[in-house]
Amino acid sequence: MPQASAAAEFLQDTWRLLPSGSQGGALFFRSTGSHPYILSVREAAQPAVLAIEFSGTSEAVAAVQARARAAGAPLQAFAGLDAPGGGAGCVIEGPEKQKYRFIAEDAPVAELPPERDRPLQITHAVLNSVDVAACERFAVDVLGFRISDRTKLMSFVRCNRKHHALAYAHSDVSSLNHIAFEMNDFDGVMRGIGRMRDAGHDIVWGPGRHGPGNNVFGYFIAPFGGVIEYTAEVSEVTDDYRVGAPEDWKWPPGRIDQWGISTKDTAQISAAERRFRFG
Numbered sequence: 001m002p003q004a005s006a007a008a009e010f011l012q013d014t015w016r017l018l019p020s021g022s023q024g025g026a027l028f029f030r031s032t033g034s035h036p037y038i039l040s041v042r043e044a045a046q047p048a049v050l051a052i053e054f055s056g057t058s059e060a061v062a063a064v065q066a067r068a069r070a071a072g073a074p075l076q077a078f079a080g081l082d083a084p085g086g087g088a089g090c091v092i093e094g095p096e097k098q099k100y101r102f103i104a105e106d107a108p109v110a111e112l113p114p115e116r117d118r119p120l121q122i123t124h125a126v127l128n129s130v131d132v133a134a135c136e137r138f139a140v141d142v143l144g145f146r147i148s149d150r151t152k153l154m155s156f157v158r159c160n161r162k163h164h165a166l167a168y169a170h171s172d173v174s175s176l177n178h179i180a181f182e183m184n185d186f187d188g189v190m191r192g193i194g195r196m197r198d199a200g201h202d203i204v205w206g207p208g209r210h211g212p213g214n215n216v217f218g219y220f221i222a223p224f225g226g227v228i229e230y231t232a233e234v235s236e237v238t239d240d241y242r243v244g245a246p247e248d249w250k251w252p253p254g255r256i257d258q259w260g261i262s263t264k265d266t267a268q269i270s271a272a273e274r275r276f277r278f279g
């Protein structure tokens, strides 16, 4: 992104990530969880998403790699990743040039004590997609995700107990729709919303509670131009979770979340969710 150092300042001081060093031209940030970093930014002329990263055991990462090779997906394996914590793994390219990086970290870092208004982890990313069905199929067949729900707007897929780690939103561009940072609880989301307002960043959607995933949310346009979310209480599902269809997720007229109190700045959000492209 342009002006990465200003973005870094915001991510640290206002969004409340913790700096975890600079390496290989990128600035890294961690949360209170056990990953050496959860987000990195680097200076560039245009905003873009270089990779969406998943961390797992070396067995899990090897399994994804084997499946992607068998499927003939574009793949690049690496060892000794130039990032805090290092690690080995692979980058697999999706149907719309999305880069999915799977990594087995060399050494997990110790968790920090949870704080009521500091993110615990990234819990999902939503990707705008031109062909949602193809992206969903790739996530399931090649990457090994499972479908949780489909609505008129998106397909939600998971890679662990959390209802979704990725979702694909119907769009005319392939871009980053938003990233969701998980807070300890509902209170943490509300405190985050207040802190953002104090810093001059009014909420653009929320507070509210989503349908699929049942999570509490507050959405913002970051000063660097992308959409970011504070969230909590994402539902956990079991293997027998029934995949929901669009007709299971209809709102009464005028509603856009379970509570019915949120307003949404659709114009601002639609512009921001198209800024960070893939490729």
Ligand SMILES: [Fe+2]
Binding pocket: 124, 126, 178, 179, 180, 229
């Ligand atoms: Fe979200």
